[in-house]
Amino acid sequence: xxxxxxxxxxxxxxxxxxxxxxxxxxxxxxxxxxxxxxxxxxxxxxxxxxxxxxxxxxxxxxxxxxxxxxxxxxxxxxxxxxxxxxxxxxxxxxxxxxxxxxxxxxxxxxxxxxxxxxxxxxx
Amino acid sequence: xxxxxxxxxxxxxxxxxxxxxxxxxxxxxxxxxxxxxxxxxxxxxxxxxxxxxxxxxxxxxxxxxxxxxxxxxxxxxxxxxxxxxxxxxxxxxxxxxxxxxxxxxxxxxxxxxxxxxxxxxxxxxxxxxxxxxxxxxxxxxxxxxxxxxxxxxxxxxxxxxxxxxxxxxxxxxxxxxxxxxxxxxxxxxxxxxxxxxxxxxxxxxxxxxxxxxxxxxxxxxxxxxxxxxxxxxxxxxxxxxxxxxxxxxxxxxxxxxxxxxxxxxxxxxxxxxxxxxxxxxxxxxxxxxxxxxxxxxxxxxxxxxxxxxxxxxxxxxxxxxxxxxxxxxxxxxxxxxxxxxxxxxxxxxxxxxxxxxxxxxxxxxxxxxxxxxxxxxxxxxxxxxxxxxxxxxxxxxxxxxxxxxxxxxxxxxxxxxxxxxxxxxxxxxxxxxxxxxxxxxxxxxxxxxxxxxxxxxxxxxxxxxxxxxxxxxxxxxxxxxxxxxxxxxxxxxxxxxxxxxxxxxxxxxxxxxxxxxxxxxxxxxxxxxxxxxxxxxxxxxxxxxxxxxxxxxxxxxxxxxxxxxxxxxxxxxxxxxxxxxxxxxxxxxxxxxxxxxxxxxxxxxxxxxxxxxxxxxxxxxxxxxxxxxxxxx
Amino acid sequence: xxxxxxxxxxxxxxxxxxxxxxxxxxxxxxxxxxxxxxxxxxxxxxxxxxxxxxxxxxxxxxxxxxxxxxxxxxxxxxxxxxxxxxxxxxxxxxxxxxxxxxxxxxxxxxxxxxxxxxxxxxxxxxxxxxxxxxxxxxxxxxxxxxxxxxxxxx
Numbered sequence: 001x002x003x004x005x006x007x008x009x010x011x012x013x014x015x016x017x018x019x020x021x022x023x024x025x026x027x028x029x030x031x032x033x034x035x036x037x038x039x040x041x042x043x044x045x046x047x048x049x050x051x052x053x054x055x056x057x058x059x060x061x062x063x064x065x066x067x068x069x070x071x072x073x074x075x076x077x078x079x080x081x082x083x084x085x086x087x088x089x090x091x092x093x094x095x096x097x098x099x100x101x102x103x104x105x106x107x108x109x110x111x112x113x114x115x116x117x118x119x120x121x122x123x
Numbered sequence: 124x125x126x127x128x129x130x131x132x133x134x135x136x137x138x139x140x141x142x143x144x145x146x147x148x149x150x151x152x153x154x155x156x157x158x159x160x161x162x163x164x165x166x167x168x169x170x171x172x173x174x175x176x177x178x179x180x181x182x183x184x185x186x187x188x189x190x191x192x193x194x195x196x197x198x199x200x201x202x203x204x205x206x207x208x209x210x211x212x213x214x215x216x217x218x219x220x221x222x223x224x225x226x227x228x229x230x231x232x233x234x235x236x237x238x239x240x241x242x243x244x245x246x247x248x249x250x251x252x253x254x255x256x257x258x259x260x261x262x263x264x265x266x267x268x269x270x271x272x273x274x275x276x277x278x279x280x281x282x283x284x285x286x287x288x289x290x291x292x293x294x295x296x297x298x299x300x301x302x303x304x305x306x307x308x309x310x311x312x313x314x315x316x317x318x319x320x321x322x323x324x325x326x327x328x329x330x331x332x333x334x335x336x337x338x339x340x341x342x343x344x345x346x347x348x349x350x351x352x353x354x355x356x357x358x359x360x361x362x363x364x365x366x367x368x369x370x371x372x373x374x375x376x377x378x379x380x381x382x383x384x385x386x387x388x389x390x391x392x393x394x395x396x397x398x399x400x401x402x403x404x405x406x407x408x409x410x411x412x413x414x415x416x417x418x419x420x421x422x423x424x425x426x427x428x429x430x431x432x433x434x435x436x437x438x439x440x441x442x443x444x445x446x447x448x449x450x451x452x453x454x455x456x457x458x459x460x461x462x463x464x465x466x467x468x469x470x471x472x473x474x475x476x477x478x479x480x481x482x483x484x485x486x487x488x489x490x491x492x493x494x495x496x497x498x499x500x501x502x503x504x505x506x507x508x509x510x511x512x513x514x515x516x517x518x519x520x521x522x523x524x525x526x527x528x529x530x531x532x533x534x535x536x537x538x539x540x541x542x543x544x545x546x547x548x549x550x551x552x553x554x555x556x557x558x559x560x561x562x563x564x565x566x567x568x569x570x571x572x573x574x575x576x577x578x579x580x581x582x583x584x585x586x587x588x589x590x591x592x593x594x595x596x597x598x599x600x601x602x603x604x605x606x607x608x609x610x611x612x613x614x615x616x617x618x619x620x621x622x623x624x625x626x627x628x629x630x631x632x633x634x635x636x637x638x639x640x641x642x643x644x645x646x647x648x649x650x651x652x653x654x655x656x657x658x659x660x661x662x663x664x665x666x667x668x669x670x671x672x673x674x675x676x677x678x679x680x681x682x683x684x685x686x687x688x689x690x691x692x693x694x695x696x697x698x699x700x701x702x703x704x705x706x707x708x709x710x711x712x713x714x715x716x717x718x719x720x721x722x723x724x725x726x727x728x729x730x731x732x733x734x735x736x737x738x739x740x741x742x743x744x745x746x747x748x749x750x751x752x753x754x755x756x
Numbered sequence: 757x758x759x760x761x762x763x764x765x766x767x768x769x770x771x772x773x774x775x776x777x778x779x780x781x782x783x784x785x786x787x788x789x790x791x792x793x794x795x796x797x798x799x800x801x802x803x804x805x806x807x808x809x810x811x812x813x814x815x816x817x818x819x820x821x822x823x824x825x826x827x828x829x830x831x832x833x834x835x836x837x838x839x840x841x842x843x844x845x846x847x848x849x850x851x852x853x854x855x856x857x858x859x860x861x862x863x864x865x866x867x868x869x870x871x872x873x874x875x876x877x878x879x880x881x882x883x884x885x886x887x888x889x890x891x892x893x894x895x896x897x898x899x900x901x902x903x904x905x906x907x908x909x910x
């Protein structure tokens with residue numbers, strides 16, 4: 001059973017992501033409403049993939065990627081970044097910091113499911 | 124025109140519309156609150172601006188997801204403007220503020236238009252306005268947050284056990300924010316690779332404030348003096364701490380209430396059966412059964428009250444929304460209005476809030492648009508230039524009484540009567556009392572002005588106000604005086620579900636009378652009644668008490684008994700005695716509404732069932748009193 | 757082909773689309789509602805809801821009869837309204853093809869026959885398909901003669 005951590009400060013957005021991934025087999029999800037909460041989740045339970053929003057109140061998504069990639073135990077967790085249109089300049093930065101994939105909102109639910117599924121398989 | 128975004132996979136995201144609207148509402152309320160603070164305060168607080176920025180950013184994102192392009196774009200413009208304000212490249216000035224307010228109102232309007240399936244208003248004008256204010260370049264000083272004297276470094280290592288106890292990064296952050304100003308919150312990696320969080324909090328409190336921390340796995344020490352500022356976008360800004368709140372579907376609460384209702388009935392049935400057992404059971408056994416049943420009764424009552432409390436919200440929330448609306452209207456019309464609030468902590472069932480929000484809002488809008496005069500008109504009358512709108516709430520027994528009062532023009536009876544006549548609604552003359560006046564105003568098809576202003580489009584008129592209130596088992600009443608003002612009073616039952624009631628028998632039929640309506644119960648001999656002006660009366664506490672016989676009001680057959688009971692209903696000044704043949708007992712009943720018009724009747728407030736599957740009608744005592752007055756044959 | 761619930765009233769068979777039928781119950785005594793329309797027997801409790809019990813005999817102008825073991829309450833849920841119909845008996849469930857349903861004869865619709873959606877003929881049998889909205893709307897008076905006409909024809 002793969003545990004997917006969905007990180008976004010909007011509860012509606014989190015629900016949308018979780019529902020998009022609903023059809024995937026052997027997958028369950030956990031939610032976090034901020035960067036700090038996401039890192040806390042990592043500390044407490046095993047996480048197999050993160051779907052991460054960039055623009056969040058306490059800790060920017062980029063910092064979360066930074067932190068995660070610098071940590072031995074979490075270095076290899078696949079990260080899919082979701083962010084609003086018009087911030088594509090951060091695309092290169094996110095990928096450079098170690099995000100695996102980058103999708104813009106509004107996202108295609110099937111595409112998200114495909115991306116997540118293929119990242120999980122590869123690991 | 125809002126054309127659907129071909130990229131938006133509309134159908135998939137439609138299932139989230141309810142969540143979307145709920146989240147929009149939350150953001151809009153906090154945006155409104157922030158705008159009011161900005162308007163009132165002299166200085167500009169950067170944290171506030173950042174919160175505003177963040178709200179617009181989120182609204183932009185989720186509006187894009189559900190395909191509401193107008194909202195997405197408008198939120199985008201607002202977000203851009205806020206970014207500049209927050210970063211200090213622009214100062215907030217009057218035209219800017221007004222553009223902001225107009226933008227937010229329009230955003231609300233766009234979302235509501237989608238919600239109500241109406242055509243989406245154009246955002247072009249506001250978009251241009253916002254871009255215009257954004258392009259002014261002025262340097263400014265952003266108010267810096269004061270740095271409190273002493274800083275502490277608090278370290279928190281999360282674990283699964285702590286999380287289970289509710290000690291997690293959010294709750295720790297909330298606690299620290301209560302102590303003082305949270306200056307930093309970041310994750311760190313400790314020696315063996317575990318993750319911990321470091322918080323720097325600036326507070327005047329001394330060490331004792333941190334006393335409970337150790338027990339929760341937190342350590343603290345004075346913070347090192349140098350403090351490395353982080354890059355701008357990620358500067359930790361003290362946000363409003365997310366309280367431990369759970370969002371619950373009202374449906375789930377309704378289900379809980381329904382189940383509790385069934386439990387109440389089952390327990391009542393149990394009591395009845397126990398009574399029957401008394402004869403044939405050894406006393407000690409019976410007594411212990413009885414005790415168990417009674418403690419269950421108490422526990423049920425506690426359970427019921429707890430669930431009710433979950434459903435209760437403070438009416439202050441509605442009052443707050445009303446205040447925003449009043450400010451908007453006042454600004455637009457140039458009137459000066461002071462809003463006086465009282466009783467905002469009064470709690471009211473959330474269900475009632477949802478049903479009454481629009482009607483109450485309508486009354487407020489009326490008061491501001493039609494009731495209160497302009498500054499010039501008021502001064503000409505010798506009134507203070509600011510109009511006063513007072514919103515108050517209080518509980519009286521099992522009812523909540525909400526008053527919306529203005530000190531404006533008052534309602535002119537003559538105008539109303541004329542209009543009613545012109546519309547063929549009624550032939551009354553101008554001598555009508557307040558109650559009849561209210562009836563006229565609430566007749567469908569009546570309106571006191573040609574509606575070209577905003578209120579009309581929302582489908583709420585005075586007739587809807589009356590209907591919505593009465594459907595909930597409530598009452599509307601009105602007091603008005605020309606030149607002095609108008610007060611609308613809305614009474615609603617506090618609890619919809621369960622009430623104490625007296626079960627009575629009248630002409631062979633059982634009825635339930637809500638306990639809260641009964642002031643006293645009397646036993647009366649037929650011989651002691653007299654007749655005064657075609658009404659039966661008895662003597663009660665030195666005064667005359669008119670009797671009300673259901674048989675007359677409900678057109679049933681009746682026989683006179685030699686003695687009967689009287690339930691005294693109403694206040695001192697207008698008490699009435701309801702004559703009943705027998706009192707069968709006092710019970711807790713589950714109140715059920717009668718929704719279908721075929722079975723609705725004036726004088727009947729609802730129905731209940733006493734455990735034997737047979738329906739017992741609940742009397743509407745205030746309606747009965749009115750009926751008694753009108754049916755004097 | 758649509759499923760219908762059939763019930764009897766004064767010797768005539770009526771049908772309603774089964775998707776509008778929430779349940780069929782034996783009748784309990786209804787609590788009489790003061791000042792209600794004479795066809796409303798009272799209210800009953802069904803699934804926690806208080807609903808009116810409409811006596812169809814009275815509604816259609818037939819004489820009322822004593823309740824017996826065969827009398828039933830057909831609980832109708834049209835989406836907007838939930839109302840119970842008191843009928844002589846209700847036991848049948850039948851699928852009726854759309855082609856078998858004819859609109860009611862002109863002569864009838866002219867005289868407030870709007871309470872009928874149509875008439876289904878299955879072999880020798882005539883089933884009157886009810887227009888529930890009209891039946892439940894007490895503004896529509898149902899002419900006794902119409903009901904009589906329908907039963908006279910058999």
